[in-house]
Amino acid sequence: MTIRENYAYAKAAYEKWGISVDEVLEKLKMxxxxxxxxxxxxxxxxxxxxxxxxxxxxxxxxxxxxxxxxxxxxxxxxxxxxxxxxxxxxxxxxxxxxxxxxxxxxxxxxxxxxxxxxxxxxxxxxxxxxxxxxxxxxxxxxxxxxxxxxxxxxxxxxxxxxxxxxxxxxxxxxxxxxxxxxxxxxxxxxxxxxxxxxxxxxxxxxxxxxxxxxxxxxxxxxxxxxxxxxxxxxxxxxxxxxxxxxxxxxxxxxxxxxxxxxxxxxxxxxxxxxxxxxxxxxxxxxxxxxxxxxxxxxxxxxxxxxxxxxxxxxxxxxxxxxxxxxxxxxxxxxxxxxxxxxxxxxxxxxxxLTPAKQLKALQEEGNFTERLALMEEFKTYPFGAVWDYYCETMGVPTREAWLDDIKTYEKAVLSLRS
The missing domain is CATH 3.20.20.150 (Divalent-metal-dependent TIM barrel enzymes)
Known part of the structure; x- marks a missing residue:
């Protein structure tokens, strides 16, 4: 799957919880x-x-x-x-x-x-x-x-x-x-x-x-x-x-x-x-x-x-x-x-990308079982796919690809310094 396909999947998963991923990314930019x-x-x-x-x-x-x-x-x-x-x-x-x-x-x-x-x-x-x-x-x-x-x-x-x-x-x-x-x-x-x-x-x-x-x-x-x-x-x-x-x-x-x-x-x-x-x-x-x-x-x-x-x-x-x-x-x-x-x-x-309002409400209700379960489940939600999409749309390398730029810079610039 491409970065944008992964993002579409992740976006749908988060939006089931009322989390607008597009709004989240706009907020992150600021x-x-x-x-x-x-x-x-x-x-x-x-x-x-x-x-x-x-x-x-x-x-x-x-x-x-x-x-x-x-x-x-x-x-x-x-x-x-x-x-x-x-x-x-x-x-x-x-x-x-x-x-x-x-x-x-x-x-x-x-x-x-x-x-x-x-x-x-x-x-x-x-x-x-x-x-x-x-x-x-x-x-x-x-x-x-x-x-x-x-x-x-x-x-x-x-x-x-x-x-x-x-x-x-x-x-x-x-x-x-x-x-x-x-x-x-x-x-x-x-x-x-x-x-x-x-x-x-x-x-x-x-x-x-x-x-x-x-x-x-x-x-x-x-x-x-x-x-x-x-x-x-x-x-x-x-x-x-x-x-x-x-x-x-x-x-x-x-x-x-x-x-x-x-x-x-x-x-x-x-x-x-x-x-x-x-x-x-x-x-x-x-x-x-x-x-x-x-x-x-x-x-x-x-x-x-x-x-x-x-x-x-x-x-x-x-x-x-x-x-x-x-x-x-x-x-x-x-x-x-x-x-x-x-x-x-x-x-x-x-x-x-965490449903903070819902988790706060569960705590106030004393529903600690559901609170713990959701906090743990969201640890493996596809936030990495959203991060990759964010990097791509912001014009910076995704995942570990930025290391190639560092290696090139080291060879061309850093290695020449005394």
Whole structure:
């Protein structure tokens, strides 16, 4: 059977449950995924004085073809985007500034250092998101930044975060879609602290100063990201989930949930509905932890599907900003983007093709037998046929055919890089 014949069969199966597959695909087209630029160069960035990774961040592997210039990174992103259906966003860190060979300190960064990114985004119809980079810097060597006991160091990072918000505002104005500025800090201690409160007081004061600078929310949305532990901060992280959740709710900021930043037995999918009761919006960094926050490429596993279900069944597609955050240098970096982003979209499609209203009604009626039976049966409904049709109609390769494009690109482009 052809892709269109398979689609017709699948469409009929879903429409028996009142699911309009055509409407589902139109809805899927409108969901942007924020694709992280740092997968393409192992979080290297383009600072004139580059520093080793720190803050518990590590990238393993040495697959050939890593991007080493802005042009190479944008070329790789274009190749990945050409193999992913839909229109999406690109997420930048401040270390991806282009300063024409001039050493510019992070607290002195300006919109002009990202003009080429904005021009490229306009050409490709993309939105941009942003992150201040509070790691891989001499002023972060001891694992403390916004919570540092040294006021001068704190003030440096405060200025950097304010500069980052202004850059994101510039993105929003130029591209007509607000940028998400997400603040993550590595601050914490390797061993048991004797005082947990004081660093958190300093972090709160630093955030208050950062957000005291007015930035138009029509162009920039502020998010703060928690973590359970990190390499070098195993015993205590200043910016815990409880800290940031409380701060976000009190100060009307977005709380960003990274799927690798919690205890191994915690499910981020289970947090989404609770947070939506109290927050108009929330943000996600979707990753895949393997035993620790190791940021593996996203696969179509149970948790990814459940995250998508929670977003879709709660009618929150316009409330949850979905971004990706993984870095794997052991495989083709462009392929990693394609695999992870396509899987995020597959999970959303899978959720959109589930009879959520009927399943909710069965739960309310106490009909748990039928609820369980249907949830299990829909796991083998022909959603793959709908995905293939979607890819074909969106002009990207179906099934594993995209790998041929990656192999050609690797041979013609990546393999020639030193």
């Amino acid at each position: 969901i942007p995924i924020s694709i992280h630029c740092w997968q393409g160069d192992d979080i290297g960035g383009f600072e004139v004085n580059r520093n080793e990774l720190s803050g518990g961040i590590d990238v393993t592997g040495n697959y050939p073809g890593k991007a080493s210039t802005p042009e190479e990174l944008r070329s790789d992103l274009e190749k990945a985007l050409s193999l992913i259906p839909g229109k999406h966003r690109v997420n930048l860190h401040s270390i991806y500034a282009e300063t024409a060979g001039e050493a510019v300190e992070r607290d002195q960064l300006e919109p002009k250092h990202f003009e080429q990114w904005v021009s490229w985004a306009k050409e490709n119809g993309l939105g941009l998101d942003f992150n201040p980079t509070l790691f891989a810097h001499p002023k972060a060597d001891d694992g403390l930044t916004l919570a540092h006991p040294d006021r001068e160091i704190r003030e440096f990072w405060i200025r950097h975060c304010i500069a980052s918000r202004r850059i994101a505002e510039y993105f929003g104005k130029e591209l007509g879609t607000p940028a998400l500025t997400n603040i993550w800090i590595p601050d914490g201690y390797k061993d048991i602290p004797s005082d947990r409160l004081t660093p958190r007081q300093r972090l709160k004061e630093s955030l208050d100063k950062i957000f005291a600078v007015a930035i138009d929310e029509a162009y920039n949305l502020d998010a703060i990201e928690s973590k359970l532990f990190g390499i070098g901060s195993e015993a205590y992280v200043v910016g815990s989930h409880e800290f940031y959740l409380g701060y976000a709710l009190k100060n009307n900021k977005l709380c960003l949930l990274d799927t690798g930043h919690f205890h191994p037995t915690e499910a981020v999918s289970n947090k989404i509905s609770s947070m939506l009761l109290y927050s108009d919006k929330l943000a996600l960094h979707v990753s895949r932890p393997v035993r620790w926050d190791s940021d593996h490429v996203v696969i179509l596993d149970d948790e990814l599907r459940e995250i998508a279900h929670e977003i879709v069944r709660n009618d929150a597609l316009d409330k949850v900003m979905i971004g990706l955050d993984f870095f794997d240098a052991s495989i083709n970096r462009v392929a990693a983007w394609v695999i992870g982003t396509r899987n995020m979209l597959k999970a959303l499609l899978y959720a959109l």
